[in-house]
Amino acid sequence: MKIFVTDQNGLKHELEAIAGWRVMEIIREHGLPIKAECGGSCACATCHVYVDEAWMNKIPHMREDEEEMLDEAFNHEDTSRLSCQIIMDEELDGLCVTLAENV
Ligand code: FES
Incomplete structure:
Protein backbone atom coordinates (compact mmCIF):
# COMPACT_ATOMS: atom_id res chain seq x y z
CA MET A 1 0.00 0.00 0.00
CA LYS A 2 1.31 3.45 -0.88
CA ILE A 3 0.57 7.14 -0.60
CA LYS A 35 5.31 19.29 12.64
CA ALA A 36 2.11 17.64 13.81
CA GLU A 37 2.62 19.42 17.13
CA CYS A 38 -0.37 18.00 18.96
CA GLY A 39 0.49 14.44 18.00
CA GLY A 40 -2.80 13.76 16.24
CA SER A 41 -5.38 15.19 18.64
CA CYS A 42 -6.95 17.53 16.06
CA ALA A 43 -5.71 20.52 18.04
CA CYS A 44 -2.88 22.21 16.11
CA ALA A 45 -3.44 22.16 12.31
CA THR A 46 0.30 21.66 11.75
CA CYS A 47 -0.49 18.46 9.85
CA HIS A 48 -2.52 20.37 7.22
CA VAL A 49 -2.49 18.84 3.73
CA TYR A 50 -4.32 19.43 0.46
CA VAL A 51 -5.96 16.29 -0.87
CA ASP A 52 -5.76 15.68 -4.61
CA GLU A 53 -9.16 16.48 -6.18
CA ALA A 54 -9.55 12.92 -7.44
CA TRP A 55 -9.45 11.63 -3.86
CA MET A 56 -11.80 14.13 -2.27
CA ASN A 57 -14.89 11.92 -2.38
CA LYS A 58 -13.01 8.73 -1.48
CA ILE A 59 -11.77 9.84 1.90
CA PRO A 60 -14.13 9.77 4.87
CA HIS A 61 -15.85 13.06 5.66
CA MET A 62 -14.43 15.24 8.36
CA ARG A 63 -15.86 15.57 11.80
CA GLU A 64 -16.91 18.92 13.18
CA ASP A 65 -13.77 19.39 15.28
CA GLU A 66 -11.55 18.95 12.22
CA GLU A 67 -13.66 21.42 10.27
CA GLU A 68 -13.43 23.99 13.05
CA MET A 69 -9.67 23.58 13.33
CA LEU A 70 -9.23 23.95 9.57
CA ASP A 71 -11.41 27.05 9.44
CA GLU A 72 -8.73 28.83 11.43
CA ALA A 73 -5.81 27.33 9.54
CA PHE A 74 -3.57 29.45 7.37
CA ASN A 75 -4.13 28.99 3.60
CA HIS A 76 -7.26 26.94 4.06
CA GLU A 77 -8.68 25.60 0.77
CA ASP A 78 -11.64 23.43 -0.22
CA THR A 79 -9.33 20.43 -0.44
CA SER A 80 -7.77 21.02 2.99
CA ARG A 81 -7.70 18.22 5.55
CA LEU A 82 -5.83 17.46 8.73
CA SER A 83 -3.71 14.43 7.90
CA CYS A 84 -3.94 13.15 11.48
CA GLN A 85 -7.67 12.67 10.98
CA ILE A 86 -7.31 10.45 7.90
CA ILE A 87 -6.80 6.80 8.83
CA MET A 88 -5.09 4.73 6.18
CA ASP A 89 -6.97 1.74 4.77
CA GLU A 90 -7.10 -0.36 1.58
CA GLU A 91 -9.50 2.10 -0.05
CA LEU A 92 -6.91 4.84 0.22
CA ASP A 93 -4.11 2.93 -1.50
CA GLY A 94 -2.51 5.48 -3.87
CA LEU A 95 -3.81 8.56 -2.03
CA CYS A 96 -2.15 11.82 -3.17
CA VAL A 97 -1.73 14.78 -0.84
CA THR A 98 0.35 17.96 -0.78
CA LEU A 99 1.85 19.37 2.40
CA ALA A 100 0.63 22.88 3.29
CA GLU A 101 3.23 25.64 3.72
CA ASN A 102 3.08 26.06 7.46
CA VAL A 103 3.02 22.46 8.71
S1 FES B 1 -1.33 16.70 14.42
FE1 FES B 1 -2.30 18.37 15.38
S2 FES B 1 -4.13 18.60 14.28
FE2 FES B 1 -3.16 16.95 13.32
Whole structure:
Protein backbone atom coordinates (compact mmCIF):
# COMPACT_ATOMS: atom_id res chain seq x y z
CA MET A 1 0.00 0.00 0.00
CA LYS A 2 1.31 3.45 -0.88
CA ILE A 3 0.57 7.14 -0.60
CA PHE A 4 2.08 9.96 -2.65
CA VAL A 5 3.08 13.13 -0.87
CA THR A 6 4.23 16.34 -2.53
CA ASP A 7 6.41 18.41 -0.20
CA GLN A 8 6.69 22.20 0.11
CA ASN A 9 9.37 22.23 -2.61
CA GLY A 10 7.12 20.48 -5.10
CA LEU A 11 8.93 17.14 -4.83
CA LYS A 12 6.72 14.08 -4.96
CA HIS A 13 7.50 11.21 -2.59
CA GLU A 14 6.14 7.68 -2.78
CA LEU A 15 5.68 6.40 0.77
CA GLU A 16 4.98 2.91 2.02
CA ALA A 17 1.73 3.07 3.99
CA ILE A 18 0.29 0.83 6.70
CA ALA A 19 -3.43 0.29 7.25
CA GLY A 20 -4.62 1.69 10.56
CA TRP A 21 -1.98 4.42 10.71
CA ARG A 22 -2.88 8.06 10.48
CA VAL A 23 -1.67 9.65 7.23
CA MET A 24 0.17 12.20 9.39
CA GLU A 25 2.10 9.38 11.12
CA ILE A 26 3.08 7.85 7.79
CA ILE A 27 4.39 11.21 6.55
CA ARG A 28 6.28 11.82 9.81
CA GLU A 29 7.77 8.31 9.96
CA HIS A 30 9.29 8.83 6.52
CA GLY A 31 10.99 12.00 7.72
CA LEU A 32 9.10 14.51 5.60
CA PRO A 33 8.67 18.00 7.07
CA ILE A 34 5.46 17.95 9.09
CA LYS A 35 5.31 19.29 12.64
CA ALA A 36 2.11 17.64 13.81
CA GLU A 37 2.62 19.42 17.13
CA CYS A 38 -0.37 18.00 18.96
CA GLY A 39 0.49 14.44 18.00
CA GLY A 40 -2.80 13.76 16.24
CA SER A 41 -5.38 15.19 18.64
CA CYS A 42 -6.95 17.53 16.06
CA ALA A 43 -5.71 20.52 18.04
CA CYS A 44 -2.88 22.21 16.11
CA ALA A 45 -3.44 22.16 12.31
CA THR A 46 0.30 21.66 11.75
CA CYS A 47 -0.49 18.46 9.85
CA HIS A 48 -2.52 20.37 7.22
CA VAL A 49 -2.49 18.84 3.73
CA TYR A 50 -4.32 19.43 0.46
CA VAL A 51 -5.96 16.29 -0.87
CA ASP A 52 -5.76 15.68 -4.61
CA GLU A 53 -9.16 16.48 -6.18
CA ALA A 54 -9.55 12.92 -7.44
CA TRP A 55 -9.45 11.63 -3.86
CA MET A 56 -11.80 14.13 -2.27
CA ASN A 57 -14.89 11.92 -2.38
CA LYS A 58 -13.01 8.73 -1.48
CA ILE A 59 -11.77 9.84 1.90
CA PRO A 60 -14.13 9.77 4.87
CA HIS A 61 -15.85 13.06 5.66
CA MET A 62 -14.43 15.24 8.36
CA ARG A 63 -15.86 15.57 11.80
CA GLU A 64 -16.91 18.92 13.18
CA ASP A 65 -13.77 19.39 15.28
CA GLU A 66 -11.55 18.95 12.22
CA GLU A 67 -13.66 21.42 10.27
CA GLU A 68 -13.43 23.99 13.05
CA MET A 69 -9.67 23.58 13.33
CA LEU A 70 -9.23 23.95 9.57
CA ASP A 71 -11.41 27.05 9.44
CA GLU A 72 -8.73 28.83 11.43
CA ALA A 73 -5.81 27.33 9.54
CA PHE A 74 -3.57 29.45 7.37
CA ASN A 75 -4.13 28.99 3.60
CA HIS A 76 -7.26 26.94 4.06
CA GLU A 77 -8.68 25.60 0.77
CA ASP A 78 -11.64 23.43 -0.22
CA THR A 79 -9.33 20.43 -0.44
CA SER A 80 -7.77 21.02 2.99
CA ARG A 81 -7.70 18.22 5.55
CA LEU A 82 -5.83 17.46 8.73
CA SER A 83 -3.71 14.43 7.90
CA CYS A 84 -3.94 13.15 11.48
CA GLN A 85 -7.67 12.67 10.98
CA ILE A 86 -7.31 10.45 7.90
CA ILE A 87 -6.80 6.80 8.83
CA MET A 88 -5.09 4.73 6.18
CA ASP A 89 -6.97 1.74 4.77
CA GLU A 90 -7.10 -0.36 1.58
CA GLU A 91 -9.50 2.10 -0.05
CA LEU A 92 -6.91 4.84 0.22
CA ASP A 93 -4.11 2.93 -1.50
CA GLY A 94 -2.51 5.48 -3.87
CA LEU A 95 -3.81 8.56 -2.03
CA CYS A 96 -2.15 11.82 -3.17
CA VAL A 97 -1.73 14.78 -0.84
CA THR A 98 0.35 17.96 -0.78
CA LEU A 99 1.85 19.37 2.40
CA ALA A 100 0.63 22.88 3.29
CA GLU A 101 3.23 25.64 3.72
CA ASN A 102 3.08 26.06 7.46
CA VAL A 103 3.02 22.46 8.71
S1 FES B 1 -1.33 16.70 14.42
FE1 FES B 1 -2.30 18.37 15.38
S2 FES B 1 -4.13 18.60 14.28
FE2 FES B 1 -3.16 16.95 13.32
